[in-house]
Amino acid sequence: MSPIRRLTDAQPTLATVAERAGVSRQTVSNALNNPELLREDTLARVQEVIAELGYTPNRAARQLRTRSSHMIGLRFEPAPEGTSNALMDRFVHTLVEATAKTGHHIVLFSGDPDDPLDGYDELLRATAVDAFVITDTYAGTPQADLLHGVGAPFVTFGRPWEDPSARHPWVDVDGARGGELATEHLIEVGHTRVAWLGWERESRIGEDRRTGWRRALDAAGLDATGLGVRTTDNVDAARMAAHELLEDGRTTGFACVSDTIALGVLHALAERGLRPGADIGVVGFDDSLGAQVTWPGLTSVRQPLEQVAIEIVDLVNTVLSLKAVANPARMLEPTLVVRRSTLRDG
C-alpha cells in the first residue's frame, strides 16, 4: 500500500523520486515508460522508491508534454422517458472497464439535443480528449463528418447508414439478423401468421430489423401480406396496433422492433383475455429490463453490448496507435433470449 498523504502535502514528483533513488529524472521517467531501457538493479531501486513514496505521474504534465490526454469523449444523451433504454448502462460500463485496461478514461459531455455536433469541437480544441466514441448514429453521422474533417480519431456504435462508403471504423449489431431470429423462433413454435410491429419508415434501424422478419417469412414460404405494421415507439400506440391485428383472430405471432412495442402487445392480450405464449407468441427487441421483469416474461432479441464496447475500445486503440485498421467495420450478431411469451405450453 501507498502511504497516506493529504492533498495539501506536497505530492512527490519525478524529481523527488529521482533524488531519493540517486538517479536523474529521465531515468525515473524511463522506469515508468520504457522499463526495458534500464538495468535491472536500477529499475528495481527506482520502483522501490516509487512504491515507497506512493508516486503517481502527474497527468496534466504528461498530457502537456505528450499531447495526449488518455481521455475518450462520450456524448451522453439521456434515454427518452418511457423508452426501453437502460441499454447504455451495460454498454457504458464495459466501455469504462475496457478503456481502463489501457489507462484511458471516459469523459462524459453533453450538448444541445438539437445540435448533434455540439460539444465535440470544444473538447477537441482544448486537447482534452484523444478520441471519441459516438453512439447516436441513428440520425446520420454528421459528427463523423466533423471529426473526419478535423482529423480527430473516433469510432461509432452504429454503421454509417447515410453513406455506406464511409471509411471510418464502426461496430454495429446486425438488426436484420435479430428480426430474423425472432421470426424464425415464432415459426418454429408453430405460428404461421407472424406480424411485424415496427417503427416508422424513416428509422433505418427499424427498417433493417424488419427486413429480417421478411426474410424469415419468405424462407418459410409464409405470407406477409397485411402483417407488416409501422407505429411509433410507445406502449399505447403498439397496443392499438396489436388490437387491430388481433381482430381477425388469425394472427398469432408478433415480432416487434422494440420491447416497448412488445409490451404494448402484451397489454392488448391482457385486455382480450389472451394468454401470451399459449395463445399468442410475442418477441421484443433489446432484452431490456422490462422484458425481464414483465409478466410472464418477454422473449427478446439481445444485443451483445458488452462485446460491442470491447470491439469499440479495440478499434479506438488501433486508431490511436496510428496503425492501419485491418478491419474497421465490425458487425456483431444478436441472440435470442427465450421467455414465456413464446412458450406454447406455458
Next chain:
Amino acid sequence: MSPIRRLTDAQPTLATVAERAGVSRQTVSNALNNPELLREDTLARVQEVIAELGYTPNRAARQLRTRSSHMIGLRFEPAPEGTSNALMDRFVHTLVEATAKTGHHIVLFSGDPDDPLDGYDELLRATAVDAFVITDTYAGTPQADLLHGVGAPFVTFGRPWEDPSARHPWVDVDGARGGELATEHLIEVGHTRVAWLGWERESRIGEDRRTGWRRALDAAGLDATGLGVRTTDNVDAARMAAHELLEDGRTTGFACVSDTIALGVLHALAERGLRPGADIGVVGFDDSLGAQVTWPGLTSVRQPLEQVAIEIVDLVNTVLSLKAVANPARMLEPTLVVRRSTLRDG
C-alpha cells in the same frame, strides 16, 4: 463559427493570439480569466482574434499551472442484471449537464467490485480530478473516510448511515417519506390491510423506507401485525412472498420497497386471477421503466434524481470554491406517480 482546422495543423496558443492582437500573452490570459482588468478596446480586440483563430485554451497546460483539472470523478457501477436501476441514467445525465455549466466534466472510472475504494486514489494522485461524486453509499461510506483522510473534496448521493455524525456534504432522498406516501395512498383508496414487502433487514435504505409504511399505518390506526415481510430484491422471491400474504384473502394493499418487488406482486396477482387496482392495490418504488410500461401500469414512488444531481453539483462547486458549506446535508422529498395498479375503478 470557428474556422475548420485539422488536428495536424498547429493549434493556436496564447502566444499566437497575443502576437496577432499585438498584446502580450499575459493580456490574452487576462482577457480569458479576468476580463475586468482589461481596457474595453483591448478586450474587444483580443476577443475578436480569439474568435477568428478559434482559439481554446489548452486544458493540460492550464491544469498543470492551476493544479485543477475541472474534472469530477464518478465511479461507474453497472446496474445488477434484473434490478430496476436505469435510475443512474437520469441522474448521470443531469450531473453532466449541471457540471458543464461551470466548465467541469464527469470522468468515469471503474474499480474492483469487491473493493469500494479501488480507483479513487489513483485518479487523485495523478491530479486527474478535482473532486468526486460518490453514489454507492448503501454499504457504508469507506470512500468518504478515505477521501476525507487525504483531504479530497467529495459529495455523496446518500447519507452517511453508519456515522450520522459525519460532516461531509451529502444529498439524499427521504425514503421513509416515500414509504409513507405509498402507504397513505393505499389507505386513501380504501385498503385497510396494507402489507410491506421489503428488502432484507441489513439494508439501511430498505429499513428506512419501511419506517414510513409503519408510520402511515400507525397514523391511520391500522394493524401492522404479520404484514411486514422482508425478501430479496427479485421478481420471483417477491412473487412467492405475495402469494403467502394473499392466502388469507384479507390483505389487499401492497407497498413495496422496489419496483422489482412490486412487479413480483403483479405476477402473483396474474397467477391468481386478481385484478391490480380493482382487487389489489400495489405500489412500487423508483418509478423505473418497468413501472411505466408494465401492464396495467404500476403506481410508484419517484425520486427527484434530477434535483439530486443539481444539488450535488451545487455542493461540489461550493466545496471547490473553499467556501464554508452552509447546508452540507440536503434531504429531498420523493413524489408518488399514480398509475392503474392502485385505481379501484380501473
Next chain:
DNA sequence: ATGAAAGCGCTAACAG
C-alpha cells in the same frame, strides 16, 4: 492597464 520572467511536472532529443 499591460508586460517580462519564472516555473508547474513531465518527456523528446540528444550527449555521454
Next chain:
DNA sequence: CTGTTAGCGCTTTCAT
C-alpha cells in the same frame, strides 16, 4: 544504459 537540456502552454508574481 544514464544524464543534460529544452520546452509543451499556461498562469502567478512582480515590475512598469
